[in-house]
Amino acid sequence: MNRREFISTSFISLTTMESLKDLRSFGEALPSAETMPMLFVGHGSPMNAVEENEFSAGWRKVGKELPTPQAILCISAHWETRGTYVTAMEKPKTIYDFYGFPPEMYNLKYPAPGNLALAQETTTLVKKAKVQLDSEWGLDHGSWSVLRRMYPDANIPALQLSIDHFKSPEWHYQLAQELAALRKKGVLILGSGNMVHNLRMVNWENPHEPYDWAQEANAKFKELIAGGNHRPLIEYSTLGKAAMLSVPTPEHYLPMLYILGLKGEREAIQFFNDKAVMGSVSMTSFRVG
Numbered sequence: 001m002n003r004r005e006f007i008s009t010s011f012i013s014l015t016t017m018e019s020l021k022d023l024r025s026f027g028e029a030l031p032s033a034e035t036m037p038m039l040f041v042g043h044g045s046p047m048n049a050v051e052e053n054e055f056s057a058g059w060r061k062v063g064k065e066l067p068t069p070q071a072i073l074c075i076s077a078h079w080e081t082r083g084t085y086v087t088a089m090e091k092p093k094t095i096y097d098f099y100g101f102p103p104e105m106y107n108l109k110y111p112a113p114g115n116l117a118l119a120q121e122t123t124t125l126v127k128k129a130k131v132q133l134d135s136e137w138g139l140d141h142g143s144w145s146v147l148r149r150m151y152p153d154a155n156i157p158a159l160q161l162s163i164d165h166f167k168s169p170e171w172h173y174q175l176a177q178e179l180a181a182l183r184k185k186g187v188l189i190l191g192s193g194n195m196v197h198n199l200r201m202v203n204w205e206n207p208h209e210p211y212d213w214a215q216e217a218n219a220k221f222k223e224l225i226a227g228g229n230h231r232p233l234i235e236y237s238t239l240g241k242a243a244m245l246s247v248p249t250p251e252h253y254l255p256m257l258y259i260l261g262l263k264g265e266r267e268a269i270q271f272f273n274d275k276a277v278m279g280s281v282s283m284t285s286f287r288v289g
Contacts, residue, residue: 036183037066037289040191040259041146042273043077044283046098046105049145055283056149058273062287063150070186071118071157073179076142077193077252081162084126084175085134088119092158093138110144115157118187122161125182128175129164137162142192142255163254169234172254176261189262191255195221196246196282203279210276217246218282225286226269230260246282263288 039062048055078097079085092114096106123131139147143160161179163172179189196214203209210218220243224233234257236243247253263269273285 034067035264035289036069036186036188037287038183038189038191038259038262039066039285039287040193040195040256041285042194042281042283043142043146043192044194044277044281046101046141046145049108049141049148050105054275055273058285059146059149062272062285066150066188066287067186069156069188071115071159072112072147072151072188072190073118073122073182074139074143074147074158074160075163075189075191075255075258076140076160077163077197077255078140078142079137079160079162080165080251082164082166083162084129084131084164085137085162086119086122086131087114087135087137087139087160088116088133089114089135089138090116092160094144095138095140097140108144108148110139110148110154112139112144112147112151112154112156112158114159118157118182119159122159122179122182126175126178128171128178131161134162143190146190146192163251165251169236169250169254169257173230173234173257173261176258179258180262183262189259191257191259193252193255194281195253195256195284196276196280197252198245198248198280200248201245201280207278209279210282211245211279213242213245214276214280214282216242218276218284222271222274222284225260226271228263228265233257233260246280259286259288 090113094110119133137160139158139160147158196218220239232239236247267289270287271284273283276282
C-alpha cells in the first residue's frame, strides 16, 4: 500500500473526549507490577496469521512464556502518520491493509477490546510529542496477525501507537523512553516490523536462500543489539551498503528502535524466529526482559 494511504489525520470525537475526562488514568487503575518484558517481532507476510509455520509457532510459544499482560501497546510498521496518535476506541476494527491475498484472509477478525484509559495515559506520559487520540484506525496486520497467534482469545486490550513518518530514528528512540512507566503497569509493548525488509528485491526464484547482504546486515544488527550498542543502530545509514539495502525505507525498522529505546541496561535479550525469507526479509525477533 502507498505510504500516503496510511497517513491519518483523524481526531477523536468531542463526545468521546468528554467521556475520557471521567476515566481514571491507567496508572491509577492498575496496581504496580514487575517490569513487563517487551517484544520486537518480525511479522513478514500477512499469511503468517493463518499458516502453521515456524514463525507462527514462535509467536504462540512466546505468548505462553510471557506474563499475562494487562494490555498491549503495539508500534506497527503499517501505521505511519504526520504527528503521533494512539488508538482510542472501545472496539478497534481489524484492518486488512494488504492486497491480492486469499479471500478468507479478509474474513478474519481479531476482536480485542481497546482501552480508553490507557490511551489517555499514553498521551500524558509522552512529552516529546503531542500524542493525539485517534478513533478511526484500529489494529492493522502488523499487530493482529501476531496477536492472533500469541493471544487467540482476543481478550487482552490492544492499542496502537503510530509512527510519525517525518521524524528521525533518533527522535523515535527517545520518544520510546517516555513510555517506560507503562511496563510497570503490566503493559506489553510490542514493536512489529522487520529489521531487514526490502520488498523490491524479493527473490521469487529461490525464496529460501537469503541474499548475502541481507545475512550480513541481519548478523550485524543482532551483534549490536546483543551488545547493547544502540548508537550505530540509530544511525544505521552509517553501517554500509548491506544496511542500506536492508532498510531502504525506515517504517519496518523503526518499531525495533522503540523496543531498544525502552530496554534497561541489564535486561537480557533473547532472539527467536531468526531466519530470512524471500531473500530480502528477516523474521528475526527478540524478547527483552
